[in-house]
Amino acid sequence: MGDGSVNLPPGFQFHPTDEELVVHFLYCKASLLPCHPDVIPDLDLHLQDPWQLNGKALSSGNQWYFFSRVTENRVTKNGYWKKLDNIDEPIFTSASTKVGIKKYLVFCIGEAPAGIETNWLMEEYHLSSRGLLSNTSYKRRRNPKLDSSQWVLCRVHERKGDSRQGLCYDDDDDGTELSCLDEMFLSLDDDYDEISLPN
């Protein structure tokens, strides 16, 4: 799988917004519409430990994307996905229509409920059929017989290092972050007197 069906020049990454994931990819999947680009594969969540996703799920940056059947029992061979306590996060379009929710999960090794938490995290995107169906433009364009209960879109990544990063999904932005040095010079341009280097 992968992004073989997309022929783009160097420098493009699959880096979708939540809205794109739900409205474009998950909606097409659930409504059995052809999805272009057809880059996200179907996987059986039960068969995949997160470290086995490489080569099976769509990989971009440090994220893996795949569709899975909805299930409440997210047990895999070596562990299980545990829902985090967060309230499910609603996903809105730019027009403030609620189109879906996402759930946060963490992978635990062992048997529930005594498993050991790992650094593997998942965002599970669910379609909010009411939101999409109430939107007339979608109603007109898409198949209204939407089976929103059947599919979820999973985005998995392994948290690196400390927990400070938390559920931050921004990749290491090459070049758009200012380097430490740039920062210093920028500060110095303002006033030379107020800055001192860290110890």
Next chain:
Amino acid sequence: MSEDMNLSVNGQSQVPPGFRFHPTEEELLHYYLRKKVASETIDLNVIRDVDLNKLEPWDIQEKCKIGSTPQNDWYFFSHKDKKYPTGTRTNRATAAGFWKATGRDKVICSSCKRIGMRKTLVFYMGRAPHGQKSDWIMHEYRLDESNTHNTSASNAVGDTSPEDGWVVCRVFRKKNYQKSLESPKSSSTSIDSRTQMLNSSNNDGVLDQILLYMGRSCKQEIETIGNINISNNDENMRFLTPNNTSIVEGLHERFMHLPRLESPTLPSLAPHNSGSPFDQDRSLKACYQSIDDMFRETEPSSTNQVSGCNTSPDGPKAGLNDWAALDRLVASQLNGQVDTSKQLSCFSDPNMGFCLSPDDNDVQLSHLRSHRPNQTSQQVYNSEIDLWSFTRSSSSSSTDPLSHLSV
């Protein structure tokens, strides 16, 4: 097809949903800018040409849009043919303000080879010198001349721009958390951003900043040494090869050492900031040269002391601490400390980093001397000789050898 249609066919975007243009620096230089310079066509024409003088940063967003996914950064080609009438500096003024270069240029490498340079600019509203700084930042990438023409003369000097004059630019808005740096009073947040900066893989080390402040940094010189040794394309530099590993390792070690050292305060450095990167380089060269000259005047014959290095076997690891020692020296100089004898003593340490190998230091030293006039890697030689000069002075002089330095 009009220029505005280059990313879409019949109103349909060629970039599928979910895909974002976010090239690496290597892709920008190696793929896009090289094709541009060579006038080759680029698929989808993703990066368009922009007249920087006619484009305000807030218009870039619309003009340089790629695909439908929201963007945090925008890209364009620009031709640096606009010069001020009085000089060679590029005119980057727009109707509403101007782009001002900040810091010094960063070397962009690809698999250990230098491929280009990156200049960082900030957009100011208004007219210099009374402009008001905005949070629009531009990274301007240019190809390294030595990359396209394999002549050695300009290899060591990073400030030449390719004849063609095309650059590729990335524009973005500075993120908010970075503001914390500008207000030292909010200590907790600035600690956060410091941690962030130190943790970020892309960032220059803190030591690097200090060294960079002095203009042409040791790091860059080391990179030059490393490159030359790896590619082995310069006969004159072969003698350095045995030391290659330790220098490169030393680089990393250096970064780890620096933050623990006494931190110099920046105000003393400020004068260096006023000039353009070019000025800084020049002034630093002058510094090196003057230190060098001074030592040669005071210590005409010094090979004996240097050969003390022969007495102890030094593995490749030996170089690591000595870089830290050099850093300490630089830091103390920047800090305005007068007592340098303590720091300098480390340079007479038999294990010092620039002892190339136990057996042939003298030979190598004479190499350094004899090749000195060779212009090819003048800077490399200069810095090496500086180190040797420190060694000599440490035993002979207790006064501050750098007192004339205006840092």
